[in-house]
Amino acid sequence: MDDFIDEGFLAGFGWSANFTYSPSTSKERDFYGVKLPLSDNSERQANLALWYDKDGLQARLAYNYRSERFISTRSLNERSLARMAKPTGFLDASISYDVLDFLTASIQLTNITEESQEEYFQWEDLVDKRFYNERRVNLGVQAKF
Numbered sequence: 001m002d003d004f005i006d007e008g009f010l011a012g013f014g015w016s017a018n019f020t021y022s023p024s025t026s027k028e029r030d031f032y033g034v035k036l037p038l039s040d041n042s043e044r045q046a047n048l049a050l051w052y053d054k055d056g057l058q059a060r061l062a063y064n065y066r067s068e069r070f071i072s073t074r075s076l077n078e079r080s081l082a083r084m085a086k087p088t089g090f091l092d093a094s095i096s097y098d099v100l101d102f103l104t105a106s107i108q109l110t111n112i113t114e115e116s117q118e119e120y121f122q123w124e125d126l127v128d129k130r131f132y133n134e135r136r137v138n139l140g141v142q143a144k145f
Contacts, residue, residue: 013052017047025037036073037070038070042069046065060093062093070082070084071085082121086117088115091113092109104142113135116131116133117130
């Protein structure tokens with residue numbers, strides 16, 4: 001779903017949104033014998049982007065969400081522990097401005113909220129890995145010749 005407003009006070013603003021629901025099952029089973037979803041499949045995913053593009057100024061704000069996902073199993077005696085990743089969401093932004101017809105300055109911010117990711121075995125308190133992702137800021141200048 002995309003929309004772009006081209007008249008009036010909101011001229012230059014636009015948005016894009018989507019939601020995906022994709023339940024699944026595989027042959028894999030967890031510690032209790034419950035069927036697990038397909039590997040690396042999040043049942044729910046959502047994206048929302050808002051932007052502005054007018055008079056040489058471009059700005060974009062985007063949020064991406066991914067629900068819990070199954071990664072793999074690890075054998076424990078005659079049972080398996082499901083290795084899972086917790087739900088996560090990332091917020092990114094970018095702004096650029098056409099300083100001259102041939103020169104654009106920009107700033108890009110990735111993972112603004114410094115969202116971390118966590119993987120665990122079967123139970124959320126049996127943490128396997130934590131990924132601490134820092135915010136990234138990129139400054140740029142682009143020249144057209």
